[in-house]
Amino acid sequence: MSNxxxxxxxxxxxxxxxxxxxxxxxxxxxxxxxxxxIPSGVIWVLLLLSIAIGILSYLQMTRW
Incomplete structure (x- = not known):
């Protein structure tokens, strides 16, 4: 029973x-x-969060 x-x-x-x-x-x-x-700042925050999570996802696939 391993993860x-x-x-x-x-x-x-x-x-x-x-x-x-x-x-x-x-x-x-x-x-x-x-x-x-909705101000444009909210869209920028969502975009930057998407990029950061995408980078983390890629790093996890390749390194972790």
């Missing part, structure tokens, strides 16, 4: 996909002016 070695990698990859989806959905909806109350 799957790819569980951590799967977790970071799924979190990365969720953040990319949230970022794209927010960006598109704001572009269509459906959610104009």
């Amino acid at each position: 799957s070695p790819n569980f951590g990698n799967w977790r970071f990859s799924s979190i990365f996909a969720i953040f990319i989806g949230l970022t794209l959905a927010t960006w598109v909806l704001r572009g269509f002016e459906l959610i104009t109350f």
Whole structure:
């Protein structure tokens, strides 16, 4: 009964996909002016978090 070695990698990859989806959905909806109350700083934060989690996911696949 050992843990799957790819569980951590799967977790970071799924979190990365969720953040990319949230970022794209927010960006598109704001572009269509459906959610104009969200400032552009929120989109930047989501984008930077997506990039950081993507880098962590890649590092975990290759090194950890």
